[in-house]
Amino acid sequence: MDLQKQQEDxxxxxxxxxxxxKLLEELSKYGKVTVVGSMALGLMTWRDIDIEVQGDISKDDYFEIARYIFNQHKLNDIRLADYRKDYNPGHQKGLYINVRAWANETDKWKLDVWFILPGESKLDEYYRKTKEKLNIEKINAILFIKNAVCQNPKYRKVYSSVDIYKAVLDEGVTNLDQFKEYLAKIGKEL
Known part of the structure; x- marks a missing residue:
């Protein structure tokens, strides 16, 4: 499988x-919208879009956006969560909308939309540094490893794309066996 072509598709x-x-346009009414995650980095191996909205959003606006998304064609489900007070180390603080939408008869898209206060994002510097480290060999290694593990039940629960990026970009990992060794070194398993 040509993973670069899959990523482009x-x-x-x-x-x-x-x-x-018209989601980015709708979200931009409520703050600065940034597509983040693998879509922003050009490292997609499955249907997943992450969006961050920086703005001081009211509860009414939050539910209005949820209503807007709920009314979209091919929506499968939508989940709402408030992480503003109960800080979970695996998540940033903010309001969250998780969406599943049909891409076709068998495949779904996953969309994660985070609403955070202005200045709360830690991602600008992270993405700048990550993009600086990427080259074709590292992109191919990341796509290969992500594609190999993205259906594993432990993916996103025990380890994440960020672990893959760190392994490849900071530790020189180039294959799945090396990634398993890297995970063991940091106390995680594949």
């Missing part, structure tokens, strides 16, 4: 979904 499909729903 997922980017196109994801951008098409965002465009059809």
């Amino acid at each position: 997922l980017q196109k499909e994801g951008n098409s979904l965002l465009s059809k729903w």
